[in-house]
Amino acid sequence: MDTATAQLPDGKFEIGKTFTFEAGHRLTGLPPEHKCSRQHGHSYTVEIILTATTLQAPGFVTDFADLDPVKQFLDRTLDHHNLPDVLPIEPTSELLAQYLAGWFLxxxxxxIHGELIAVRVRETGRSWAQFTVDRP
Known part of the structure; x- marks a missing residue:
């Protein structure tokens, strides 16, 4: 097979990086009988998804190391905290994804090179919420 003649299609590149933190919360907007209205905790996973139409040398949307400020922010601000004590929002996964997108932007x-597409937040391995950034 001659790989030298392969045509490269036009398109966009996407990358993602996943971060984790542990935190507690309760959702005050729920009825008292709802289990999430009681204090509980999660092992959160946050995924940052970026896009670019061009790459930086040696072929990156952005160097994954350039996303280290996200980990530093999560560790310093959210990890092992009670989220209602440190966030200006009701700490649902949806609103947390939107908040983290705003912080990232x-x-x-x-x-960095590249644009944020979305932030995905997981409270468990089976459920997630995503906030997708609207771009003009």
Whole structure:
């Protein structure tokens, strides 16, 4: 097979990086009999998804190491905290994904190549919520 003649199609590149943290919360907007209205905790997984139409040398959307500020923020601000005590939002997975997208757009995206597509938050291995950024 001659691989030298393979045509490269046009398109977009996407990458993702996953981070974890442990935290507690309760959802105050639920009826008292709902299990999530009681204090409980999760092993959260946060996935940051980026896109670019061009790559930086040597062929990256962005260097994965350039996403380290996300891990530092999660460790410093959310890990082993009670989320209602440290966040200005009701800590549902949906709102946490939106909050983290906003934080990323303000603090990380201006310093890297690539654009944020979405943030996905998992409270468990079987459920997730995603916030997708609208771009003009």
């Amino acid at each position: 303000q603090h990380v995206e201006p310093t």
